[in-house]
Amino acid sequence: MIKLNELTFEKRTGGNEMRFLHTADWHIGKKLHGFDLLAEQKDAFCQIKQIAAAQNVDAIVIAGDLYDRAVASEDSVAVLNKMLKELNLEEKYPLLAISGNHDSAIRLETGSEWYTATEFYLKTKFSDAFEPVTLNDTQFFMLPYFQPQMARNYFQDESLKNLPEIMEKVAAAMVQEFDPTKKHVLIAHFFAAGSSHTDSETMLEVGGLNPVPVDLLEEFDYVALGHLHDKNALKHPFIHYAGSPVKFSISEAETQKGVWIVDTDPYQAKWIPLKPLNDIHVLENSFAELTDPKLYRAIPADDYVAVRLTDRAVIDDIMNKLRHYYPRIISLSRVNGRESLIADENNGGQVNLDPLELFESFFEKMTDEKPTQLQEQIVQESFEELQKGDTYETN
């Protein structure tokens, strides 16, 4: 982990090459088991600003999911508006941002026609993808999250079956717009995985969500992706997920958060980690161990704790007892015995068996393995799609 205050400001030659910061999946408004994460998100943002300054970047790329939900709360709107204003109007960075599947493209689009005057490029429409934004030596192709039908309409081609077929056509249409004297960067928000020629195992298909094979993207010099929250979800020399700047679930407890600093010429992508304001810890211990000062004093009081209890015995009022030592306990499960997941009745409403946990529990029972982060994310997305509906439209 680098310390931010040790970052030296890097001198750069004033050439035509680009250096940009690649981040994604801010999910402003996201909650972690009932806990508001705005403090963590503001802190990560502050670190991103410091890194951008220290690395002397020419632009900042945000690859979708700026908000956590289509209808963000007023607090979230105020926070994101302030962040974008700081980066673009105060710090004067050119900004390149697309809408992700969590954003409402129509809501997020507000103001975008005015933003371009200060080099804030906010793209929310499929058709935007084929008019690249050129900064220095680089053409940026900005592909917001889209529904397959939007692509079929745009290409007037109902035969396009799935995302791989669509992306083959999208990439070809973009290549048509390539200026051969420039570098070419794609900014997009989707699942990318495997290769179109490998066996079906890597071509995970869940509920019709086909991942985009990475070899369709190899015409680009760099692909700045959003959607998956762990940068390690894909290992590729120039196709990268930035991941989320904050840990958003227990399954991300061990993932390192950060941003990519990308140079176009010569090409280089450098990972710079972010330090969590309040970390997530998974403690697989007995009640006796958990209440031992040696353990609980090592955990900062504002950090989040997921407990995987090893005891089999019934312990009265356990959540309230544990909350005494771990004020931000976010989950409690038992790893031994038949009673593999319990929820205390006296938990004050903060520990819920959310759908993802139910899925995890079910998956583990069925397969004796834990779901991968990708699998969890697919289930999460699907559940959110189902939940969306029109509940906010009913009155």
Place this chain on the structure above:
Amino acid sequence: MIKLNELTFEKRTGGNEMRFLHTADWHIGKKLHGFDLLAEQKDAFCQIKQIAAAQNVDAIVIAGDLYDRAVASEDSVAVLNKMLKELNLEEKYPLLAISGNHDSAIRLETGSEWYTATEFYLKTKFSDAFEPVTLNDTQFFMLPYFQPQMARNYFQDESLKNLPEIMEKVAAAMVQEFDPTKKHVLIAHFFAAGSSHTDSETMLEVGGLNPVPVDLLEEFDYVALGHLHDKNALKHPFIHYAGSPVKFSISEAETQKGVWIVDTDPYQAKWIPLKPLNDIHVLENSFAELTDPKLYRAIPADDYVAVRLTDRAVIDDIMNKLRHYYPRIISLSRVNGRESLIADENNGGQVNLDPLELFESFFEKMTDEKPTQLQEQIVQESFEELQKGDTYETN
């Protein structure tokens, strides 16, 4: 009624004086008894654009309630964004807009820091009111809708009891900022009525909502108000409600919609009416009259009809029968007999006894008079406040 295509483009001398168009209460997203009014709103907007061009105005003032609700639908967001873009970025009008009580100040504020570069002044904060925007010979003081507590905080004065007291202080603070070589226009969104010295009858008080006495506003050369939907709610030489550009309720069936064209020097305010795309008709007739071609053929099929039935007899399936003649029937009441308000069970869901109708009915029973438009609006606002809650925050 003037015909728009007969409007001649008015030549103006290129002096320093201002001519602006004053409109308000667009309420984009408003529904009329279940019927979407976007078509009517788009048509009224188109007329406003034509009037602005024909009158060769220097700026357009929108005095609050751009949206009908704090969380507007995606359709409403898309429509309002397009309208504002057309006026400011395409037609190049300076725009002066404030948030009203129906708008979420925080949501509406999105982008406002970028908008000023093209003379789109969108003010949503109480503190914005004391930094006037100067265009040509005029200082515009823009006072968004606000809660009394915001004013108490701003002035650090907890003793400010009510809106009249607050507005006295607000007006005095604005006068402090007056440039004596300029004209002074206030743009605001509140109830204004009577005078602070008349008897209590005109000082209507309902639920603590005190109207602002107009004599507090007499330091200004013009006051561009929003909130009440009928320009005739207040008669004053230079303090005007623009009213809504579209008829939003049955009680507005007879009000004329339009915009003010205001000249600063010499002062003149000219009312220019808008032609309703689909009008509202209140028909107080018998069933026999209503089904007579002489009556129903005179009503365009897309117009809205509120029926006040004079029959006492029970008529089977009356709503469906009437809908045959009046496809957009929006309400049915009986004016004779004890059964003063009925709702047909087979009405297809479009005729509801909404809270305002229940209030009207109750008010009439208790007082033998119809509530005034102001009284109705107060009840409507109060009900909406109650309804707001956090329903869109629950998942």
